[in-house]
Amino acid sequence: MNKDNNDKIVTLSKIKVACQNCSLHQLCLPLGLEGDDLDRLEAIIKRSHPLKKNEIAFHQGDKFQAVYAIRAGSIKTYSVADDGSEQITGFYLPGELVGLDAISEDSHPCSAKALETTSYCEIPFSRLESLSSELPSLQHQLLKIMSKEITHDANLLMLLGKKTADERLASLLLSLSSRLSNRGFSATEFNLSMSRNDIASYLGLAVETVSRLFTRFQEQDLIKVDGKFVQLLSLDNIKSMVADCSNNKHSSNTPNTA
Amino acid sequence: MNKDNNDKIVTLSKIKVACQNCSLHQLCLPLGLEGDDLDRLEAIIKRSHPLKKNEIAFHQGDKFQAVYAIRAGSIKTYSVADDGSEQITGFYLPGELVGLDAISEDSHPCSAKALETTSYCEIPFSRLESLSSELPSLQHQLLKIMSKEITHDANLLMLLGKKTADERLASLLLSLSSRLSNRGFSATEFNLSMSRNDIASYLGLAVETVSRLFTRFQEQDLIKVDGKFVQLLSLDNIKSMVADCSNNKHSSNTPNTA
């Protein structure tokens, strides 16, 4: 377990400083781990070559081997229907973990493709799992990340279920903004690494609608767009669009709150 | 940790046979656990009084203490917006685990209310977590359940994002059908414990639309409805409604699959 994958795994001495020096180390898995524990986590991580744009990290249906922590760049996950159309299921940014949805079936329910040049850490799941048994804080962190993904999905559900096109795009922009700013990037200007088509698929809208929305948001001085580069001119106004969302479009349910 | 909650926990001798005799025991958490391990899991579980219809298991915002395994009945989870309207986030059936989304924030992001008389097991999370560290198969099972929830949400996302009203209702019916049949109930006829309003909220539709759909499905001989009781007359036809879903409404994305 040392010699046979020397070509893929960096040697231990090199690894030693990797996670600790990684700008993500407090955002990524190791949160709460220290010294020795961190070393042990690092020891199981493979650092592969960066993916170039449009390269695939894993395919839908692939056996589940590892989860992927993004260090730089971004990835989209999508599943392909019988007819060949892609349904985007998520965008993943630096510091985020891709592939956790594969645990239940032991195979990936979606494919993951790089939206730009993307470097990542590959974490063999079986080892992560056994290490988690030994390190309660790691186990907790893992459960927490998964739980967060559930919450995130639930929010998105709400979003797609009953929000207008405006609210959907606003939500996406805010989500990207807050996730990027958590990682130390600007909260108000960034590049959209995904295409309009990807955004449309993700938000459950037609491409034309997305395009019109960008235009209109700009007219309303909410944002400034130049191709893939966007600036959020008024975070507050954008937030208020989303906040006002659930305000009566769908009548209240069973108001008999016991 | 024995005396102080004697009132809530049944005594050990009574517990002893509970999970093992429970019809859910292979569907619920203990999957893969045996003998001694199962005893240890059972020992941490509280069996509370059944909830009556409209009673609450936990409120949105409550500190996260436990997850809830449904033994009989059903529960809906929902979050309430500022304006007081309920957004249904899920329906939970026997054998399913409610509350896992609370891990990340350490508080419940939604409330859980009984849709009918519902009995359940309350599993203190901190103990479940520490027990998981000791029992790798339990840890795996837990991760698996969470992963499944992520996958489920992702599917639903797809559903709400871009499916027609027909497809949404068909999906819900099929989901209920397969989940119920997994638990040994009929796959083709069952009672909807939730109101049309709940269904509408969950599916992101107006109540009127849901009502019309039931009517139309019946006209098309897909189902037979009598109030809350439904019979699925042709599972195949209903399935085909959903299968044909992604067939071109939204154009394919970035077809350059590297």
Place this chain on the structure above:
DNA sequence: CGACTTTTTGATCCGATTCAATACGCGTGG
């Protein structure tokens, strides 16, 4: 039985899709 809630049915309206066409961006090769 009568008040109230839930469900159904009907008519109208609006947002988002669809269809269609044009403009932009970008890499390739002449």
Place this chain on the structure above:
DNA sequence: CCACGCGTATTGAATCGGATCAAAAAGTCG
């Protein structure tokens, strides 16, 4: 360097699905 072609993005006009408004019908429960 510019012309060409192809994918991506934008813009316009017409259509349609589902929401909304309104009201009747069917359950539910004290």
